[in-house]
Amino acid sequence: MVEFCGLELGNPVINASGTFDAIAARKVYGDALLEDFPFSAFVSKTITLEPRVGNEPQRIWETPAGMINSIGLPNKGLEGFVEHDLPQLGELPVPLIVSVMATAHEDFARMVSALDEREEVAALELNVSCPNVHSGLIVGEQPSETLALLEALRPLTRKPLIVKLTPNVADPASVAVAAEEGGADAVSLINTVKAAAIDPATGASGIGVGQGGLSGPAIRPIAVGQVRAVAAAVGLPVVGMGGVCNGADAAEMLAAGATLVAVGTESFRDPRAGSRVAAELSETFEQSS
C-alpha cells in the first residue's frame, strides 16, 4: 500500500491524464476491465467548463520512441461530465482524480466547487498548461500565476489539489515551490514537451494545428531530471511521469524522488501496461531487499 494525499493506494502506479479513457475501455473490454483495473487510482481526461470538440485532425504523429499529440481536450464540459461520466467513473474500483482546466480563475473556481460536492471525486488535478485570459500568460509557466491560482482555489475545497506541471519552462522547481506555497497537496510532472514534425511526403506540419506535445520514452530522461529537481525543492509528494514503459523505468522515477508513478503513452501500446509496470516494480523491490 502507498499513502498519497490521504488516499490509500494499492500500488504506486496510476495513469497520466488523457492517456486512458476508462469509459471507452469498459465498452470495448467489458467488466473484465474492472476486475483487473490497471491503475491504483484513475485520473480523468481534463475537463473544461464548456464542452470542447477537440482539435482538427491530424492529431497524432509517431516519432522516434514516442509520439506528438495535439488532441485539444475534447470533453463534454463540466455539466456533461457530472451528468454522464462521473456516475460511470464512480464505479471504478479505485479512487478517482478529476483533471480540470480553465483560462480564468472564475471558471476554475466553478469547476472545483462543483466537484468538491461529489463524493465520487477523491482529488483534483489542476491542468495549468493553459493561458490565463486576463494576463495572457501560461499559468504553469509563471510561479506568480500558479501561486495566484492556488490562492483562489485552495479555500474552495478540502479535497487534495494536485498541480500538473509543464516541462516547457527553464525552472519547473520554482513553479512547484509556488504551488506548494499556494497550498497544493501534490505536484505531478511532466506534461508533454512542446514539439512539431514535418510530413516528408507533403512538407506540411504532421500535426493539423501545427504543433503538439511529445510523449513516450523519448522524453523520459527529461522527466527524470525535472522530477529530481522538483522533489528536491518541495516537501510535497510528487507524481512522476514521462515515458515510463516498465518496472525499471518506474523504479528510476521513484529513485528520482517521486511518490507515485504515472503511465501514459505506454497504455496505447499495452492497455494493461499499468498492471505490468506495477508487477515489475514490485519484483524489482523484492530483488533489491
Add this chain to the structure above:
Amino acid sequence: MENPRAPWGRRPAAVLANRASGGYRLFSLLDEDGPEPAAGQFYMLATEAHWEQRGGRPFLPRAFSVAEATTGSRSSLVGQSATNSERTAVRLDFLIEAIGPGTERLCHLEEGERVWLNGPLGNGFSLPRELSDSAAGAILVGGGIGIAPLAIWRKRLAARNVPTRVLLGFRDEAHSGGLDDLFACCEVALASDDGHIGHRGYVTDLLDVMLAGDDARSAAVYACGPPPMLAAVAALCSERGIVHELAMESPMGCGYGACYGCAVPAPDGDGYIRLCVDGPVVRGG
C-alpha cells in the same frame, strides 16, 4: 451484426505463415484466446521483438482490418495431427502493403515469431437488411489494400445467401494483390489506374454504371479504400439514395478509445468521432 468483444489487454499470437500475394503480403496469426471477429473489425498489431528497430520506430502498434478468420481446432490450424484435449483457436489473415516502418516490419514476419494482438476492435459491417428494409443485395467496392475487410465480408454474406457483387480497383500491378488468395471462386469486376487489369480507370466508374441499373436500389454498398475513393462512393450512393457503409482509416495510436488520435469529422457534422470505437465502419448519410 454483433461485434465480438476483445479479451482485456493485448496477447501474443504466433505467426503461422507470411507470403507474397501479388504486390502485397498475406500473413496469418494463431489467436488462441480471442473470439472470431466480425467482418470489418480490426486488430492492433506490433511485433513482440524488434518493433522499435529503426531509429526508435515503429513505436505505436498498427491497426489492420482482418481479411479472413477461420475457427477450428488448434491442431488443424497449425497443421498438426489432432490430440485428445483439443482446444479451438482462430486463424486470422491480414493483407498488408509495406508503406512505412510499421508495415515494413510486419512484412518481414517469420513463421513462429510472435505478434502482440489487441482485438477484435471496433464496429463491423451491417447486413443490407439492417441498413434498409428494402436492401436485399450487397455491392462491395474495394480499392488497393482496402479490399481486405471486403474479403471476409463477402464470405459472411455468401454464408447468409445475400446476393453480392464485388468491384475492386488497384493503382498498378505493383500496388495490387490478394485477388487469388482472398477472392478466389467468386466473380469480381476489376479496374486499374494503369489498365494492367480490368477496366482502365477507377473502380468507382464501375460502381457508377452498376448503380445506374434497375436493381441497384435494392442493394447496400460497402466500401473500403483510399479517402478519395470513399468520398466518390459516398457521393454516388447519396445522390441515388442508396444505403452504404464505409470502412475508414485514420492514424490510430491505441485502437480502444484511449488516445483520441483517430478523430474524423462526425457523419452528422457535429464535431468528431473516434474511428476506433465509433468505426471503423461508418454508416453513410
